[in-house]
Amino acid sequence: MDEATVRKVARLARLKVTDEEVSRLVPQLGNIMQFVEQLGELDTDNVEPLASVANIDLRLREDDVTDGGMADQVLANAPESMEDFFVVPKVVE
Amino acid sequence: MAQLVKGQTGDWEIVIGMEVHAQVTANSKLFSGASAEFGAAPNSQVSMVDAAMPGMLPVLNEHCVYQAVRTGLGLNSAINKTSVFERKNYFYPDLPQGYQISQYLHPVVGEGKIEIDLPDGTTKEIGITRLHLEQDAGKSLHDQHPTKSYVDLNRSGCALMEIVSEPDIRGPDEAAAYLSKLRMILRYLGTCDGNMEEGSMRADVNISVRKPGGELGTRAEIKNVNSVKAVQQAIDFEVQRQIEILEGGGTVVQETRLWDPGKMETRSMRSKEEAHDYRYFPDPDLLPLVLTQDYIDNVANDLPELPDQKKHRFMEEYGLSLYDASVLIAEQQRAEYFETVTDGRDAKIAANWVINELLGLLNKNGKDLSGSPISAAQLGGLIDLIADNTISGKIAKDVFAEMFETSKDAPAIVEEKGLKQVTDTGEIEKVIDAVLDANPDNVAAYKGGKDKLFGFFVGQVMKETGGKANPAMVNEILKKKLT
Known part of the structure; x- marks a missing residue:
């Protein structure tokens, strides 16, 4: 783990980190990575990936319209809205 | 390509x-x-x-x-x-x-x-x-x-x-x-x-x-x-x-x-x-x-016949060209329309009417097949009248235009406007005789070697009969009379 990686991960997650935070995060994240990498010691060559610990199948729903029609509730937490649109800072160059 | x-x-x-x-x-x-x-x-x-x-x-x-x-x-x-x-x-x-x-x-x-x-x-x-x-x-x-x-x-x-x-x-x-x-x-x-x-x-x-x-x-x-x-x-x-x-x-x-x-x-x-x-x-x-x-x-069992399967079937079953088959399968509705028209009729003739006449005219009028004034059964009826010599191919186009305007059946239009093809030999002969009598100079010129005048005589006979004379019969009788 190095500073460049920490900065890249932070940028991809849209997190603002100060230089001081970066130098603190490098060893912390490095430790976490090392901890997880212990799993690499196991031989998993003939082991199927485990999608879930519960022995259940993916549940499907029927194609019925059962939801929606509540623009007011959907917009209730929006910092800004207008005529039932979300309003955000302009995002096109 | x-x-x-x-x-x-x-x-x-x-x-x-x-x-x-x-x-x-x-x-x-x-x-x-x-x-x-x-x-x-x-x-x-x-x-x-x-x-x-x-x-x-x-x-x-x-x-x-x-x-x-x-x-x-x-x-x-x-x-x-x-x-x-x-x-x-x-x-x-x-x-x-x-x-x-x-x-x-x-x-x-x-x-x-x-x-x-x-x-x-x-x-x-x-x-x-x-x-x-x-x-x-x-x-x-x-x-x-x-x-x-x-x-x-x-x-x-x-x-x-x-x-x-x-x-x-x-x-x-x-x-x-x-x-x-x-x-x-x-x-x-x-x-x-x-x-x-x-x-x-x-x-x-x-x-x-x-x-x-x-x-x-x-x-x-x-x-x-x-x-x-x-x-x-x-x-x-x-x-x-x-x-x-x-x-x-x-x-x-x-x-x-x-x-x-x-x-x-x-x-x-x-x-x-x-x-x-x-x-x-x-x-x-x-x-x-x-x-x-x-x-x-x-x-898989629920699948309809797909465009390419339909295209190949149209080429094999009906003997259509790749081009005609491709045009007809472009929309499911179009393919269905064609198959209704061609049912019991000559496929190439049916394809020609659907593609060149109907789709052409629909396109010119900014309509699609779902807004067609002529149903598939009606178009089939028109083709039947050509097949059994009731009308000529040329008259059929006029009837088709009328059908497009009025949505009437082809036999009704033919009946109403008296467009039935004249196939009575005696009647055609009478008109031909009149045309030949009226143009003695041209008859003489034709016999003197101006072969091209044959078309003139056909044209005159068709004009006299309002396009209703059977063209093949006109040709045949004219040839006989001019030799």
Whole structure:
């Protein structure tokens, strides 16, 4: 783990980190990575990936319209809205 | 029909692969019960799942799975019995989750192929790489306010099929033919309405050029190409741009470019460059999708006759040309219309009337087949009158025009206007005698060797009978009388 990686991960997650935070995060994240990498010691060559610990199948729903029609509730937490649109800072160059 | 492009350093070959996003025809969204219908009031078709409220869980729509499998089978593709939904992570205001649920390493549909029909009358096979299911994003409006964007999440979470082709496409004509055939197949299957104007089918075009048969060049991905015509125009522009760069000693940059239909050019979308680190991982909210062979077999048994099957059947069963068959199968309704017309009648004659007369006139009047004033049974009735010599082919065209105006049956029009063909030898002879008597000079000239006057006599007889005399009989009797 190095500073460049920490900065890249932070940028991809849209997190603002100060230089001081970066130098603190490098060893912390490095430790976490090392901890997880212990799993690499196991031989998993003939082991199927485990999608879930519960022995259940993916549940499907029927194609019925059962939801929606509540623009007011959907917009209730929006910092800004207008005529039932979300309003955000302009995002096109 | 590979189209090579001439550059200053010789010929260049165009290599194109397409990614088509097709909105799945379904009542509700891929993972929520909100309506997927087009054109509703802003944010009126948004569930808390689509708005990505914390704690909401996606539940897969079984019909969207059915539609994807059906489409895969229609594209002659392998169906994967296990597929996995993954999160594609990026930030944009019309993507409230901060990730799109998509399929990456394990798509529901694998490799296949379709046949495309080219303008020069040949066909070509284009490979399908994969088809996967994913969520659509919302819609941002950028032109409503000087400093703000407006976001409508109605489309957010609607099911899309992304259909990826192999880089088998070699030019704008092939690209257009591929898109048209794909749209036709989706419409036959009823899995996407194929409406490019409403955005229910959108194409990204990957373009590169190379020396014929050489190493693949670096490609550019062109977005925002929203019609078959735009695809062709964008390819023409982008190919020239890349050739100019390469011949000028430069290198093509691998990037996403936007097609601008107003300026007729592609331009770089610099903002997207950094964003290509999507960090896919299996969505922990969703288990793998597992399909049984029984399920796949059942979907296969439900398939309609597909465009290419129909095309080949029309050529074999009815002896039609590839061109005629391709025109007739372009829409299911058109093919059905033709089969009703031709039932018990000569197929080539029926195809000719449907394609050259009916579709031509409909097109001229800005109508389509569903608004045709002439039903298939009525057109068949007209053809019967020609076949049994009740009217001549020439009169038939007049009757056809009248049918188009009034929607009346052909026999009624023929009866009403007295258009029945004269096949009575005596009657035709009488008219011929009168014409010959009235033109003694021309008769003498004809007998003196001016053969061309024969047409004049035929014309006069037809004129006298109002076009109703049987042309073959007129010819025969005239010849006899003039020797």
